Amino acid sequence: MTTDTIIQTRGLTKRFGGFAAVNGVDLDVARHSLHALIGPNGAGKTTVFNLVSKFLAPSEGTITYNGQDITREKPAQVARRGMVRSFQISAIFPRMTVAENVRIALQRPTGFSFSFWRGEKVLTALEDRVDELLTSVGLIEWRNRTATELSYGRKRALEFATTLALDPELMLLDEPMAGLGQEDVHRISDLIRQIRPNRTILMVEHNLAVVADLADRITVLARGEVLAEGDYESIAANDAVIEAYIGGDID
Amino acid sequence: MIEFLGIHPGLLFGQVLIGLINGLFYAMMSMGVAIIFGMLRIGNFVHGAQYMLGAFAAWALLNLPDLFPGLGLPSLNYWWALVLVPLGVAATGALTERLFVRRVYNLEHAYGLLLTVGLALVIEGMFNLWFGAAGQQYGVPDALKGGLNLGFMFLPIYRIWVIVAALAVCIGTWAVIERTPLGAYLRAATENPDLVRAFGINVPRMLMLTYAFGVGLAGLTGVMAAPIYQVSPQMGQSIIITIFAVVVIGGMGSIAGAIVSGIGLGVIEGLTKVFWPEASSTVIFVIMALVLVLRPQGLFGKETQAHSGTDISVSRRESILENGRIWLPVLTVFGGAILPFIVYPVFAMKILCLALFALAYNLVFGYVGLLAFGHAAFYGASAYGAAHVAAVWGWPPELALLAGVALATAIGALFGWLAIRRQGLYFAMITLALAQIVVFYAVQASWTHGEDGIQSVPRGTLFGLIDLGDTMNMYYFVLAVFLIGFGFIYRLLRSPFGQVLKAIRENEQRAISLGYSTSQFKLVAFTLSAMLAGLAGGTKALVFQIASLADLHFMTSADALLMTLIGGVGTLLGPIVGAVIVVTLQREFAGYGAWVIVIQGAAFVFFVLFLRKGVIGSLEDWLGRRADRKREAG
Numbered sequence: 001m002t003t004d005t006i007i008q009t010r011g012l013t014k015r016f017g018g019f020a021a022v023n024g025v026d027l028d029v030a031r032h033s034l035h036a037l038i039g040p041n042g043a044g045k046t047t048v049f050n051l052v053s054k055f056l057a058p059s060e061g062t063i064t065y066n067g068q069d070i071t072r073e074k075p076a077q078v079a080r081r082g083m084v085r086s087f088q089i090s091a092i093f094p095r096m097t098v099a100e101n102v103r104i105a106l107q108r109p110t111g112f113s114f115s116f117w118r119g120e121k122v123l124t125a126l127e128d129r130v131d132e133l134l135t136s137v138g139l140i141e142w143r144n145r146t147a148t149e150l151s152y153g154r155k156r157a158l159e160f161a162t163t164l165a166l167d168p169e170l171m172l173l174d175e176p177m178a179g180l181g182q183e184d185v186h187r188i189s190d191l192i193r194q195i196r197p198n199r200t201i202l203m204v205e206h207n208l209a210v211v212a213d214l215a216d217r218i219t220v221l222a223r224g225e226v227l228a229e230g231d232y233e234s235i236a237a238n239d240a241v242i243e244a245y246i247g248g249d250i251d
Numbered sequence: 252m253i254e255f256l257g258i259h260p261g262l263l264f265g266q267v268l269i270g271l272i273n274g275l276f277y278a279m280m281s282m283g284v285a286i287i288f289g290m291l292r293i294g295n296f297v298h299g300a301q302y303m304l305g306a307f308a309a310w311a312l313l314n315l316p317d318l319f320p321g322l323g324l325p326s327l328n329y330w331w332a333l334v335l336v337p338l339g340v341a342a343t344g345a346l347t348e349r350l351f352v353r354r355v356y357n358l359e360h361a362y363g364l365l366l367t368v369g370l371a372l373v374i375e376g377m378f379n380l381w382f383g384a385a386g387q388q389y390g391v392p393d394a395l396k397g398g399l400n401l402g403f404m405f406l407p408i409y410r411i412w413v414i415v416a417a418l419a420v421c422i423g424t425w426a427v428i429e430r431t432p433l434g435a436y437l438r439a440a441t442e443n444p445d446l447v448r449a450f451g452i453n454v455p456r457m458l459m460l461t462y463a464f465g466v467g468l469a470g471l472t473g474v475m476a477a478p479i480y481q482v483s484p485q486m487g488q489s490i491i492i493t494i495f496a497v498v499v500i501g502g503m504g505s506i507a508g509a510i511v512s513g514i515g516l517g518v519i520e521g522l523t524k525v526f527w528p529e530a531s532s533t534v535i536f537v538i539m540a541l542v543l544v545l546r547p548q549g550l551f552g553k554e555t556q557a558h559s560g561t562d563i564s565v566s567r568r569e570s571i572l573e574n575g576r577i578w579l580p581v582l583t584v585f586g587g588a589i590l591p592f593i594v595y596p597v598f599a600m601k602i603l604c605l606a607l608f609a610l611a612y613n614l615v616f617g618y619v620g621l622l623a624f625g626h627a628a629f630y631g632a633s634a635y636g637a638a639h640v641a642a643v644w645g646w647p648p649e650l651a652l653l654a655g656v657a658l659a660t661a662i663g664a665l666f667g668w669l670a671i672r673r674q675g676l677y678f679a680m681i682t683l684a685l686a687q688i689v690v691f692y693a694v695q696a697s698w699t700h701g702e703d704g705i706q707s708v709p710r711g712t713l714f715g716l717i718d719l720g721d722t723m724n725m726y727y728f729v730l731a732v733f734l735i736g737f738g739f740i741y742r743l744l745r746s747p748f749g750q751v752l753k754a755i756r757e758n759e760q761r762a763i764s765l766g767y768s769t770s771q772f773k774l775v776a777f778t779l780s781a782m783l784a785g786l787a788g789g790t791k792a793l794v795f796q797i798a799s800l801a802d803l804h805f806m807t808s809a810d811a812l813l814m815t816l817i818g819g820v821g822t823l824l825g826p827i828v829g830a831v832i833v834v835t836l837q838r839e840f841a842g843y844g845a846w847v848i849v850i851q852g853a854a855f856v857f858f859v860l861f862l863r864k865g866v867i868g869s870l871e872d873w874l875g876r877r878a879d880r881k882r883e884a885g
């Protein structure tokens with residue numbers, strides 16, 4: 001195995017009942033690259049994410065992360081190894097404040113999380129970092145609001161800040177632009193560019209302009225299988241890909 | 252007569268036969284529970300009461316002339332009952348679905364269970380009022396009287412009939428569900444209820460009929476059981492707990508699974524009666540614990556997704572009553588200090604003990620979102636533990652209390668570790684079933700003194716200084732314990748740990764993706780909750796100088812739930828308010844027998860349907876809205 005590959009799947013398969021949502025997928029994500037996963041709706045992209053992040057157990061196949069077999073690990077375990085995912089529908093803690101949302105992520109590596117006897121004060125040391133992160137995503141003036149009050153675009157930004165708080169080595173972003181207006185798309189694109197150095201990002205995205213702009217490498221998934229892989233030009237010129245997209249639903 | 256293994260074959264086969272019959276009844280009941288759960292996502296706790304209803308209806312049909320003299324009604328025998336009762340009970344089921352169950356489909360699972368617990372209490376309480384706790388006899392029908400003498404045993408014809416008929420019902424139900432188009436719809440609906448909604452099927456009617464069918468099965472089981480068991484108002488409550496255990500063991504994956512595990516467990520129970528009688532009442536629950544360790548999804552269950560959400564999300568706005576309000580602890584201390592001058596000190600102590608118990612319960616139910624259903628085990632175990640070391644070993648009260656708390660904490664850690672493997676309704680069923688093991692243990696063990704309990708527990712001298720025999724001394728000790736418990740929870744909710752609990756309740760998937768092993772946090776919270784419940788139970792044993800089976804009883808767990816629900820799930824003050832209300836109600840209705848049960852059941856139903864946020868939660872909502880209006884105006 002090569003150390004340039006951060007995540008590697010072999011024969012990854014997930015069946016729901018008799019139906020194979022993901023079927024024999026071999027995926028290699030190079031370290032420090034931005035790798036996009038695209039494909040029509042229902043192609044199995046989210047399922048691949050769930051498998052890689054261990055939220056689903058594969059029916060068959062193996063997953064290695066930094067050369068280690070993580071096929072049998074628990075999702076929280078791989079998160080602690082440095083692989084943090086986002087969700088297709090924005091995942092925040094709605095009734096916590098914006099600052100608390102970020103702080104809960106910063107709190108995890110402190111080792112205080114089981115301290116039921118300590119006061120909240122032990123967490124105040126994290127506040128500076130919270131503010132830094134909130135500033136970087138442009139949410140600082142919202143810090144004391146309840147997260148549910150934010151607009152959808154800002155919720156996405158908050159989710160981003162929370163993920164970044166863990167300084168993940170590998171980020172899995174499931175359709176980060178979905179449901180966002182043009183302005184928010186630009187903002188999130190800029191953020192992604194900003195955090196890219198020294199990080200690996202695996203991203204599902206429907207917005208092909210964004211993919212063309214950001215991705216180093218693209219894997220196209222259709223009906224649970226890898227249809228093509230390469231850089232944007234080669235993918236855009238691939239007949240099978242064009243057919244899958246026209247036959248499918250680009251949305 | 253030949254014997255083997257020192258066992259008389261007549262005894263052996265007799266018990267196997269009884270086990271087989273029980274097992275068939277378990278199978279019929281758990282099929283109903285599984286079908287209802289599959290389609291409606293309702294944990295039908297009232298299933299036991301509906302079974303009891305079937306048995307009573309059969310008895311009533313037979314005794315129509317005596318029950319309604321002057322109307323000239325005929326006495327309808329067993330065969331009439333066999334036809335009419337399942338239909339009648341199914342009709343009450345349809346009505347129940349329309350009036351009550353339907354209203355909770357869109358709520359979290361927990362409310363469906365709470366609602367059906369309430370309905371079960373109302374029905375069983377009413378029957379207790381009408382017919383008394385004592386059982387009625389229902390004779391074997393004439394055509395099935397007598398039996399076959401097999402030489403080594405006497406085989407009653409009625410039992411043969413029950414085996415044949417119950418098997419036919421099981422196979423028939425299986426065939427309908429697995430082999431007909433109707434069953435295919437039902438199965439599709441179980442796998443994916445939303446899909447069937449999209450098919451344009453009249454879903455409300457389908458749900459109503461499914462519920463009625465499951466309930467009708469319970470009614471039929473009741474009729475068939477009537478000539479074998481005493482027909483009594485309590486007959487449903489013990490069987491439903493066993494049925495839940497059977498369902499956990501079998502998994503709800505398949506009808507065949509329900510049948511096989513029901514029959515198998517009945518037979519195992521029968522065999523245990525022969526070879527190890529003391530263990531026969533617990534064997535099913537112990538098997539459940541083993542299955543949870545070895546195959547958490549159940550013997551026939553499909554692997555469920557490892558991480559699902561919580562049972563109840565009591566997400567609510569920032570609490571306007573709690574936030575940064577210094578008066579809250581002040582008020583609690585002050586209120587506690589003057590309470591014994593307002594009400595009898597003993598009554599005040601009862602309120603404090605139960606309030607602490609409810610606070611402990613609320614920690615798992617309200618703040619972690621787990622529907623635990625067996626907290627009486629911790630409350631009662633600590634009561635017994637403290638009572639024993641104080642009464643028999645002569646330990647001083649502070650050490651006795653610590654011993655009780657240690658026992659409760661240990662049991663809590665064990666039960667939590669077992670139950671945390673399953674989520675949602677299963678969690679409720681498992682904690683309920685595990686608590687039942689403790690009840691049976693206390694009935695059988697010698698140091699617990701069975702029905703009598705441990706009596707005349709000395710209150711002793713606290714730290715060798717303060718005589719707790721004095722009522723006011725005792726009261727202030729109880730108040731101190733209560734405040735320590737309350738302060739503990741207050742602190743915990745604001746601790747880093749409390750923050751994680753909040754995050755888990757808000758969005759468990761996201762908490763996992765941030766690297767929190769949420770099961771471990773839940774387990775710690777559950778254990779701490781058991782510890783505090785133990786603190787309440789041990790204190791209660793010292794106050795009332797007794798530990799008894801009532802402390803372990805299912806109703807004590809239900810009390811904790813009810814107090815929390817009435818006061819406001821997930822609020823800090825709610826359990827205290829709930830305890831005041833419930834303890835007062837219990838005292839006011841103490842002289843009216845089973846009315847207490849009926850009222851408590853009705854309170855469950857009322858609060859689930861109309862006041863889910865409870866007293867404190869609703870008050871907070873109102874205060875919050877008022878504050879919003881003021882802000883907008885100003």
Ligand SMILES: Nc1ncnc2c1ncn2[C@@H]1O[C@H](COP(=O)(O)OP(=O)(O)O)[C@@H](O)[C@H]1O
Binds near residue numbers: 016041042043046
């Ligand atoms: N938990 C599940 N149970 C059953 N089928 C599922 C489940 N999750 C996804 N699927 C199915 O798997 C296929 C792939 O889904 P998904 O991975 O969400 O696609 P994508 O993200 O590419 O749109 C879809 O047909 C979907 O219906």
Ligand SMILES: [Mg+2]
Binds near residue numbers: 045046047088
């Ligand atoms: Mg998707």
